[in-house]
Amino acid sequence: MREDYRSQRSGVFKPTSFSPEQWLDSLTPVAAWRLVVFSSICIAGLDWLFQASSIHNGGPLYMLPICIACWRFDFKTGMSVAVAEITLSAVILLGVSGHLDGSAMIGLVVQLIKFGCAAGIVSRFRQSFDRERLLARRDWMTGILNRQEFQRQAEAMLAPAKTRNQPLLLAYFDLDGFKAVNDRFGHQAGDRLLQCFAEEGKSLIGLEDCFGRMGGDEFAMLIKLSKTECAPEVAERLHVGFTAALESTGHSVTCSMGAVVAVPGDSASLHELMRHADQLMYAVKRDTKAGFSLAGSAPPFDVESLLSPTHQVCSAV
Incomplete structure (x- = not known):
C-alpha cells in the first residue's frame, strides 16, 4: 500500500x-x-x-x-x-x-x-x-502548495531551465518520528509541528522557488541555484534550517532528505527527478535518519562546479 x-x-x-x-x-x-x-x-x-x-x-x-x-x-x-x-x-x-x-x-x-x-x-x-x-x-493545514500545484509549478520551472543556464535543486523531505508525536501528544501537536516545518520552508526559499506538502509528513522543494551557489552547501543549509526548526518544537523529530540537481539541457522529467529524490530520501531514512543524500538527476552525473563528489551523504549537525 x-x-x-x-x-x-x-x-x-x-x-x-x-x-x-x-x-x-x-x-x-x-x-x-x-x-x-x-x-x-x-x-x-x-x-x-x-x-x-x-x-x-x-x-x-x-x-x-x-x-x-x-x-x-x-x-x-x-x-x-x-x-x-x-x-x-x-x-x-x-x-x-x-x-x-x-x-x-x-x-x-x-x-x-x-x-x-x-x-x-x-x-x-x-x-x-x-x-x-x-x-x-494550497494545503489546508500548512498553507503551502499542495501536491498537484507543486507539480504544476515545478513543471513550469523545469521547462525553461532546460534551455538556459539555470540549474535547479529538487529536495524531498520526510519527518523521522512524526507518528510518535501524534500517538503521544495528539494530532493537534502533530499539526503544529507540520506548520512549523512549513513556515521554516517558506523562509528558506525565494519568490521564484516552490515548496509543497506531498502528503502526510512528506514535503518537496524546488529551488534555483545561482552561479555562485554549490549544491552541497545549499542542501546542507536546507537540512540544517529544517533540523533547527524541528528542534524548536521540543519534540524528538528529525528529517531525512534526498536531493537531486537538474542542470540545463538535462532531459530528466519531473517524475524522474522526484522518484530519484524520493529514493535517496528513503535510503537515508533506512540507513541513518536525520541526514541528507545529494546526487545528480540521473547517474552518471558530472557537473563538478555544482556537485562534488557526485553522490554525497551527510548526517545532521
Missing part, C-alpha cells in the same frame, strides 16, 4: 484541458483591452447594420465586452465599458431614428442598470473563483 501511494503522489502532472477563463487570464492587459474594444465595435456594427429601433435588440450582446472587462480587470473597468456602450448605443439610436425621445432615454437608463447588475455578478463571481482557486492550490 505504501508503494502504491508513493507511485500515485509522484506521478506526472497532467494539466487540465483548455477553458475560457484560463485563456482570458493568459492575455496581457493590452490584449485584453483590444478584445474588449474589438468586440464592442463588432457588436455596435451589427446593431447599426440591422438598424435596431432601440437598444433592447443589441443589449444582450453588449454584455459580452462588459463581462470580459469585469473578469479580466475589475468592476469599475466593467462599468466604464458599460457607460461607453450606452453612449455608443445612444449614438446608434440617433443615427437610426434621428432623435431620442423619453421612452428611449428610459430604455437607456434601464439598460445601464442591467449592465451594472451583470458587472456586479461577474465581479463577485471572479472574487469567489480566485479565492476557491487559491484554496484548491
